[in-house]
Amino acid sequence: METIRLEFNSNIKSKILELLSSFSSDELKIVTEHSTFEAEKKMVQARIDKIKNGTAKYSTFDELEVLLEDTISKYED
Structure with a gap:
């Protein structure tokens, strides 16, 4: 199946x-x-803009692993 997004005036919704x-x-x-x-949509566009203009902050795999371990440990209990 395919998906499309429609925007319409509310007075034609029933039709x-x-x-x-x-x-x-x-x-x-x-x-x-x-x-x-x-x-x-705005949040994703802001992130795309940061990547394009070079202001995005990137993390190494080691930094990501530490972040994930910290996050998991908060919710383990």
């Missing part, structure tokens, strides 16, 4: 849903988008 309801569940599945989509 869109009526049209979509004519398809079977094998043909079409309506997926509700998370309300945090726009915030996540």
Whole structure:
């Protein structure tokens, strides 16, 4: 299956849903988008911008391992 994102005026929602309801569940599945989509999109774009302009901070595998071990130990109990 493929996924597309639609933006529409709220006054046509019932018409869109009526049209979509004519398809079977094998043909079409309506997926509700998370309300945090726009915030996540901005966060990802900010990270991409940091990578492109050279201001991103990178970690070595050893630093990552220490961070992960610390995080895991906090939640082990």
